[in-house]
Amino acid sequence: MFPDSGTVAGPPAATAVFTTVLTEGPVSRVALARRLGLSSAAVTKAARPLIDLGYLHELAATERTGPGAGRPASPLAVRAERAFFLGVKITADALIGVVCDLRAQVHASARRPLTDPDVEAVLIEVGRLVDDLFGAFPGDRTRVRRLGLALSGDIDRTTGLVRYSPFLHWRDVPLGRLAAQRTGLTVTVENDVKALTAAEHWFGEGVGAESFALVTVGTGIGCGLVVNGRLVSGSYGVAGEIGHLTVDGAGPDCHCGGRGCVESIAGTDAIVARAREHTGRPELTIDEAVALARGGHERVRAVFTRAGTAIGCGIAAVANLVGPTRIVVSGEGLAAYDLFDSHIRTSFERQAFGAAARCPLSIRPLPFEEWARGAAAVSIQSLVVP
Amino acid sequence: MFPDSGTVAGPPAATAVFTTVLTEGPVSRVALARRLGLSSAAVTKAARPLIDLGYLHELAATERTGPGAGRPASPLAVRAERAFFLGVKITADALIGVVCDLRAQVHASARRPLTDPDVEAVLIEVGRLVDDLFGAFPGDRTRVRRLGLALSGDIDRTTGLVRYSPFLHWRDVPLGRLAAQRTGLTVTVENDVKALTAAEHWFGEGVGAESFALVTVGTGIGCGLVVNGRLVSGSYGVAGEIGHLTVDGAGPDCHCGGRGCVESIAGTDAIVARAREHTGRPELTIDEAVALARGGHERVRAVFTRAGTAIGCGIAAVANLVGPTRIVVSGEGLAAYDLFDSHIRTSFERQAFGAAARCPLSIRPLPFEEWARGAAAVSIQSLVVP
Known part of the structure; x- marks a missing residue:
């Protein structure tokens, strides 16, 4: 921090x-x-x-x-209002921010577009968003001393270093230090999936669960795991990479170098690419693909079916290997929840081994403000466990 | 106990x-x-x-x-020789036993065939094997007070209950209590893969590792996981079921109800079944299949290649989700080590995500006496942590 x-x-x-x-x-x-x-x-x-x-x-x-x-x-x-925390999720094209109290209840929110992935440009926008959040916050501003930032990629929470952010094209950016200088706040930086897992673990469906998994569906397919009350971080910094489990040995090549990975079938880019092939429309967007599938376009619908099946296999792998008490499935990809839900469940139930099928799945869409709340939750944790 | x-x-x-x-x-x-x-x-x-x-x-x-x-x-x-421990692995057709000291070094071993899976018949043979082990043990017999039993299936270590053993067709057999009555020893019962994991964790390659995985290859494909120094047991009693991860969505149906599971491709029964199809020899044994593959029979060789590839994908799933410090791959299936090894490694390296590929794999065959030593290790643990 x-x-x-x-x-x-x-x-x-x-x-x-x-x-x-x-x-x-x-x-x-x-x-x-x-x-x-x-x-x-x-x-x-x-x-x-x-x-x-x-x-x-x-x-x-x-x-x-x-x-x-x-x-x-x-x-x-x-006393929930003893202290407040800013949380900001950084995506490729926007910053989404919230102000939370000590129990991670949201009291204000704001967004800013992001047009330039340059470090300095992002820091300027973070500063402006912090000002916006202070402006929107109805409470005592002197009680806001901490800021959590969350973004996808390889993050070292201990040092606040962004080792690698694929969508911002950053390598080894000391974001924690830079954002602290910019805002004057105590800053914590965490991987976005881990941050969301922290929020669910401390303030959501993971409370009291001995073990717990959060699966996020969107551009990437990610997973945060809590086992015996502790976040699993991986000896080599890699853990919860559900997106890169092979579920189809004859499946598409994945950007990671693997084959038939969950993400190569069910990531947003993969869905769009497959839908473009099936429609012959090279400019098709994800929203248009969703609309076609909902409208009954059989081949595009099948793309979502295959994606849901792959996600369900990945979730079953988590249940079979780690045996969490419950699993939450969320993420912006679940805006198309209706197209996925039953296929995720069917495939999970088929592949979950024995009693692992008893693990409850909560499948629900998730606004970006929830990701920002995850960033705030990590900031709350930094107050309690430095 | x-x-x-x-x-x-x-x-x-x-x-x-x-x-x-x-x-x-x-x-x-x-x-x-x-x-x-x-x-x-x-x-x-x-x-x-x-x-x-x-x-x-x-x-x-x-x-x-x-x-x-x-x-x-x-x-x-x-003082390693302060106490000694018997360990017995129960398979479908044999009992394999060892006498270990406090540091799990083997001082004597013995085997007995098992022809009848009836509980009473197995207990009689366990009693005889214990006598054989006492006979073969050169040390002070009064220092042998504990017996560990290990077998595959759903075991409750706390109560010594065998909830389900597929190969013995047992359900809810209080093996711990019965074996204690029979032998007069303090008895611990554990799932065989978990027992082997305990031995590696306390006395083998897992010593000092923050996290650790042991993958066993044979009739079943199993996995024991240690995360943050503790064995992962699963909220519903299911964990480490690497054999039932889907790695080929178009693969064979598995006995578990799933499809394209690692075990349905790489379990001994699956390999034999596939080799029989390819040779048209319905009586072919696993040893004959191994001999044919080693002799250059292309289609039988391909069965082992596919099996090794499936195992490598399963191991990569463990690395990607949990991130262990190291992974040991072992089991009686690795008697055909030469046919598997390079395919396991190639497939692991392709599917391991980023830095997870740095996780060292130790691939080595494992005699049944090592499983028995695992049973003894659990008995040692019961002395220390009741």
């Missing part, structure tokens, strides 16, 4: 208490002690500075509900 | 100290403290009862070597 400003992180017990209250809602000290294997005294000691700083507070007796309310339990809760 | 006899396990610090010294060899107290985040006093306190019980000892100054030997470091080492 740049600059390396203060965090609320203290000893491990304090981090564990804060993380649990933050992600799982109001929790009594007794439940915290049991859950974290700490003594009641240790929980009280860990919570004290977080209460003093205003991040946590004790719910009053009248706010408590449910059975057993007769005994004073003093549940601890997060 | 049955019966639930005493273990050396104590507080978490003692378990951590013992596990580290056991798996990583002699380690100084200073290195242990640093490695485990403990104070020197805590390391000394944790080690004391393990030394008193004879499991650990301090190496004398004359035994130390290497730089820095001038400062008295008192490295701790395991």
Whole structure:
């Protein structure tokens, strides 16, 4: 993070208490002690500075509900508006930004077009978007101190370095440092799929799940994996590359050098290319392909069927190898949700091995603001676990 | 484990100290403290009862070597012969057993044929094999108190229950309890691939690896995964099912209900079936198929090529999704190693995404005694981490 400003992180017990209250809602000290294997005294000691700083507070007796309310339990809760976080998703042609509170609820959003992938040009637009977000934010601006940036590619979150961004054509850009200089905020940079996984893990469908997978469908087909409560990052920096699993040995060559990869069949570019072949219309766009398929064009429809089947095989591979508790499937590609959904499910069910088929799939479209919220979630994590 | 006899396990610090010294060899107290985040006093306190019980000892100054030997470091080492462990692999037609010391070194081995898959018949043979192993073991028999059993299928290690064994046609057999009654030993039961993974993780190529995968090739194609130091078990009991990843959407139907699974192309039964088709010899065995391929029979050779390619795609899927530090490929199927090796590697290298291709593959054949050693390794683990 740049600059390396203060965090609320203290000893491990304090981090564990804060993380649990933050992600799982109001929790009594007794439940915290049991859950974290700490003594009641240790929980009280860990919570004290977080209460003093205003991040946590004790719910009053009248706010408590449910059975057993007769005994004073003093549940601890997060003051969501104690701090706010900017999150920005960088795509090839736009910046999408949000302002979130400590519980990742969105309070404002803004967008700016991006016409130039040059580093300096992107930084200028990031600065302007930050101004727009401050302008749109109705709350106390002094409580906004952190900015999360998310983009696809090979990112080193620890150093804020963009090692490689294929769509911006960047290599080894110290984006964290540069954006911190530009905005004066504490900046965190993360791969966009990992950022979205962080948001689901801490604030979405992954809360409380021992393991969890998020699959994104769009230009790329990506996957974030949480196993035993930790994001899988891969010993060589590669993990969750569901887009490059072979599902058809006789399938098309992929840009990665492989053959029959999920992405070479189900990525947006692949779908468009295949639809162009089948229609003889070399200028066909993805929106037009979707419209043709919805209108009943059999061969274009079959392109989506094949894509959904490939995605389902890839998801089944995740379930068979890693066995997550649940899988969320999302991404801008699912704007054409109706064309994919049943084929993803059918293929998943066929290929999931035995009890792995019991893994629930949530298939839902996802606006770009959700990606921006993922960037904010990583910024929230950086406050808690530096 | 049955019966639930005493273990050396104590507080978490003692378990951590013992596990580290056991798996990583002699380690100084200073290195242990640093490695485990403990104070020197805590390391000394944790080690004391393990030394008193004879499991650990301090190496004398004359035994130390290497730089820095001038400062008295008192490295701790395991007394490997303090305890011995029986390990038995159960296959469809044989029991293979070994006697291992605390560091999983084999001191004796024995085999018995298995002609009847009935539970009682198998238990009788397990009892006889245990007698054979005691007979063959040259050491102090009173130090052999534990037995590990490993077999393929759905096993609940915690309760010693064989939920399902396809090749023995067992369902819900409390093998741990029954074998403990029969032998008087403390018994642990584990899935054979997980047991082999445990052996590699604690005593083989997986030592010190943050993450690690073991792929087994034979009648089934299996995989054990260690991520962040822990075996991945799957939320629904399914994990590491590399054999049921689709690698050829137009491939053969698989017994699992899927299509084009790795196992439907590269499992021993699939190879034999395909070789029979290509030779018109309905009685052809796997050994004959191997001989034909080695002798230059083009179509039978192509069956092995296709199998190796499918295995390589499956291994690449593991690397792309999970990113292990290293991958060991083994199993009885690799008796035909020469027919597979280059195709596994070529296909892995083509399909591994980016830096994932840097993951080293160790491809090596594996005698059944290694599986039995895996069973013993699980028994060793049960002594340390009950």
